[in-house]
Amino acid sequence: MENSALAKYTVSYGLALALASVVNGLLVVAKESSPAVQAGMQKLTGHHWVTHSALVLGLFFLVGWLFARARGGQGLRLTTDRLLAILVSGVVLGGLIIVGFYLISD
Numbered sequence: 001m002e003n004s005a006l007a008k009y010t011v012s013y014g015l016a017l018a019l020a021s022v023v024n025g026l027l028v029v030a031k032e033s034s035p036a037v038q039a040g041m042q043k044l045t046g047h048h049w050v051t052h053s054a055l056v057l058g059l060f061f062l063v064g065w066l067f068a069r070a071r072g073g074q075g076l077r078l079t080t081d082r083l084l085a086i087l088v089s090g091v092v093l094g095g096l097i098i099v100g101f102y103l104i105s106d
Helices: 008-033 035-045 048-068 080-105
Strands: none
Touching: 008 035, 008 048, 008 080, 035 048
């Protein structure tokens, strides 16, 4: 695979996606493990899944924007291979957190 530098928004939002995927998994565990957390999230928007989605999307956009502003507005620098490895790892880890939780909790 090509191992060249990528555009700042590609890197920034790719890393933000990896982070948001892991946070999504952790939020599922917290919400499903604690009735108080789920009730609090439901109070915020009327349904816990709406709050969950808003939090994860908000995190994604905020972190992506912050990463793009790093290094004086030049953004973070990663090669294609490195970004892909981080992105896949984050998405897989987020999925494993959710699947593992439901396998263990039942």
